[in-house]
Amino acid sequence: MISRSLVAVATVALLATTACSRTGEIDSSGGITAVRTVCPAVAVPAATGDITLFDPSGARTSDAIDVNAIITNVRSTCNDAADPIATTVTFDVLARRTRTDSAREVVLPYFTVVTQGGSVIVAKRVNRVAIRFAAGQSRAQTSATATSYVVRSAATLPADVRAQITRQRKPGQEDAALDPLADPTVRSAVARATFETLVGFQLTAEQLQYNATR
Template identity: 60%
Template sequence: MGVKAFGTALVGLGLVGLAGCAGRGELDETGGVTAVRSACPTVAVPAGTGDVTLFDPATSQDASAIDMTAVLTNVRSTCNDAGEQIGTAVTFDIDARRMRTTGPRDVDLRYFITVVRGGSAVVAKRIGTVRVHFDAGQGRAVTRGQASATVSRAAATLPADIRAQLTRRRKAGEEDAATDPLTQPQVRQAVLRASFEALVGFQLTDVQLRYNATR
């Protein structure tokens, strides 16, 4: 499907799947900890965007006016980092419940997929739609959503000098043995620039966001 980027060509997003990565730490033979960094973006659901509540009438937020609720759950991701473009894929379920079960009903729910660089810079975003179908008499329905993202390997790779500082073995007694390289501003900024997150959640209105934050 088509790709639309905002402000940069580093990342492309499509509505086919979204991805994640895993990091791990293990003890090495010197008693220190070896951290394994992946170029794959971390996948997450931003706080306050994992559920949506619809009201009838739409202008009310009384409990008695709740028409339907939906939760974005079972987020699963994979990542293919074998090439120059790192492809990531995510699937998720929409678990919806309605209050009135008379007759069949279809509800379209909007969701977003966005890629964030360095913890704050949105470099790409796309909005998709998932349709939830209720049969007559059915109060609960579950449907599957999916999307995709690609990240340039070059953008997600640390410069050689920064990698050398992070991976250099330090021995007890050395002046900087107990100093975390990430306390150095240039190292910390380089790691941030090479770090990406792929975020998925419901595309909510300002009113819906406030409701989720204050209920």
């Protein structure tokens, strides 16, 4: 599991301007209500959701494939009632091997990364998951987990930015049709409060290149 020092937060964005409004509804001012959770978004970065092992290791042809594994069925559980807010990510690893003559265990590394603003890595941890094949078995499956923690102070937008985003704008006002996020100050504040929890296989440079170019 990822350590408690990790910070993983999602933003608080546009809030309801009337008590009876629900997400996606048009409120009394003519705006659309949108409520975003404080739980971090969870995803698998491109080209890191599968891993291929070769035998011999330097080969890259299909007849040299030894083991192939993929990450699938990614799901998350977020406890947003606490501080820090804990998000547990669970995923399945499906693996297939070429030679099935004997029982075998394959250990694969995977990472958990927390990013801020979609690009800045806040924290990273590498764990390992073991896939066990029985003799004569070509396919195997297991599950793995990772946990990140949300610090509410990092998720909270400054009061002036929050007020600017949620302020009611009446038709005819000069800024009525302007997106608050068009303001660089607001956009920057929202980015700083936007975090993601990402999981994927910890690939070598060669493995990453193989996934990206095959």
